[in-house]
Amino acid sequence: xxxxxxxxxxxxxxxxxxxxxxxxxxxxxxxxxxxxxxxxxxxxxxxxxxxxxxxxxxxxxxxxxxxxxxxxxxxxxxxxxxxxxxxxxxxxxxxxxxxxxx
Numbered sequence: 001x002x003x004x005x006x007x008x009x010x011x012x013x014x015x016x017x018x019x020x021x022x023x024x025x026x027x028x029x030x031x032x033x034x035x036x037x038x039x040x041x042x043x044x045x046x047x048x049x050x051x052x053x054x055x056x057x058x059x060x061x062x063x064x065x066x067x068x069x070x071x072x073x074x075x076x077x078x079x080x081x082x083x084x085x086x087x088x089x090x091x092x093x094x095x096x097x098x099x100x101x102x
Contacts, residue, residue: 001082001083001085006083006086006087008059008060009060009083012056012058012059021044021049021052021053021056022075024042025038025074026077028074032072032075034070034071034072034073036070057073061076061080
């Protein structure tokens with residue numbers, strides 16, 4: 001992962017609504033959720049939700065697949081795992097075993 005992608009991910013998650021959406025999609029797992037289910041679960045109006053889903057997709061945090069009239073969203077867990085790896089790659093100067101206790 002490069003710095004610009006990590007920055008884009010953090011910028012996208014800086015919104016409380018987008019953070020809630022991402023966490024909900026993580027909870028849903030590989031099945032994901034259609035936009036209406038996300039909106040209903042979080043009580044977010046469709047136009048507002050569309051804006052936030054577009055931002056998450058632009059940051060590659062979610063994938064979207066068209067299913068007839070609906071769009072199904074899934075969390076990009078691989079990207080989040082890469083981000084965590086990027087953040088912790090040099091933990092304790094390359095000795096991550098020393099970081100476990102802090």
